[in-house]
Amino acid sequence: MSDISQKVEQIIREHNLHLCLECGKCSASCPRMLSGKQYSPRLLAQKIIASPEDEGYIESAVWECLTCGLCEERCPSGVRFVDFILRLRSLLAAVKGLKGYRAHDGAVHSWMRIMTAPGLKQNRLEWLTPDLRTTQEGPVAFFVGCAPYFDVFFSGIGVQTLAFARDGLRLMNRLGVDPVVLAEERCCGHDLLWTGDSANFAELSRLNYQAFRQAGVKEIVTACPECFQVWERFVPEVVEGFDLKVTLLLDFVERGMKTSGLRFSPLKTRVTYQDPCRLARMADRVEGPRRLMGMIEGLTLKEMDNSGRSALCCGNSSFINCDAYSKRIQLERLDEARRTKAELLLTACPKCHIHLACALRDPHTLGQPGIELRPLPSLLAERLPAGPEGDPGDNAR
Amino acid sequence: MTPVSILGIACNWSPYACYHAAGRAELALPANFRLMRVMCMGRINQALILKAFEHGADGVILLECVDADCRYGPGPEVGHTNVDRVRRLLRFLGIGQERLVERAFAADGRDELVHAVWDFTRAIEDMGPNPAKPGSAREAS
Structure with missing residues (x-):
């Protein structure tokens, strides 16, 4: 060396x-x-x-x-x-030229690097349902991330990362914002950055920044903790004159609920919550998600043995070095979740969702009591129904 | 016409026998066609195909055995599932699913294989280069 x-x-x-x-x-x-x-x-x-x-x-x-x-x-x-x-x-x-052992043979990193192609013209918006309102230009954008790709790639284990995107958008719509969603959006580059590919990460950052600036965007809202970390902390390091405001969806929703006076509908349930590392420890978002869950009347949050800033990892990051030890961490985490006797295991991160969904299908867990895995934004959107007073956007039409 | 690069991925058994027979008979294949041999289509995962496009392939043709001839049991099922998923990813990426095709051959399908490769190469030449060509050379990985 x-x-x-x-x-x-x-x-x-x-x-x-x-x-x-x-x-x-x-x-x-x-x-x-x-x-x-x-x-x-x-x-x-x-x-x-x-x-x-x-x-x-x-x-x-x-x-x-x-x-x-x-x-x-x-x-x-x-x-x-x-x-x-x-x-x-x-x-x-x-x-x-070192890179560690790439899980899934590096397919995930491959499509991320493909997205650096200058002439790329994606068809990535087919998941938008007719009830979701988006625009092509405006001050506020919703950054989707790789969810459309993950749901296809991991369809064998039934992941639903697009639920983070659909329900994130639904929440924004119901709080009165129809955000920009771009077909030209590219991966945020989190997994390339954290596996050492800083050149392609920087390229993605530049292309994304240009695309959103051209659409007149001043603020980027994202539901994904990794995209949030990248936009808030790492894109400004590689894009000169970076001037976009970056907002975590959960912060946006909490603020929106306070200013709009809307209320979540009650739900009697017992849940537990997987803190994503990029939120709890790295962005100090421990209390925010808990305050949001606390706004749902009847919902009881049972904390796992290790929670908040002490939360246990979902087992893997950036799709490298996933192995039997990753699986062991995930199974341990699922055991902690089951011990809370919660009906729902909520998470705010699509990657935690993918990894825990994989572990839930592990043969080692056969015969153990089930626990339903659900994105936190999905639960929030379900409890914030559209309606005359619940959806200013629909009123305006 | 813009030069395009075509990658064929062939199963070791029937399709490679066809390819070998074509070589012995000195049947011409397109100059821009490269072949990679694997033991079975079940070996093809999503990463291998994506990597070909990441490194600038304009079209990928999978040369397979007829399902019933597979020597490895679930090979065709695994292969078709992976191909189906990658085609959807290629569609999202704007590369287009028509740039990835599967063709199956019996062990004596020498002429059929040669025709299939020529047909696919001409189709890709008509389409032109892969729109998601890398901006710069890729690391070998």
């Missing part, structure tokens, strides 16, 4: 790795390590500082991290481990 050692040293310094006390709290909380995988964030930090010649270990371990951020949450020294992983992956991918 000698030719890149200066860059590695810079990454070590910028992410406070020298402050590591080797207390081991990171490894003791790492879901991947606890699932039995021979991987330790503490050891990776130690090796890259003290034994950089052990390239074999470092270059393998850097891809094992789920980037879920629980280690960083526990670290008493302020080591920025997740960003450290991100930057080290980008460096090793750029200089050495």
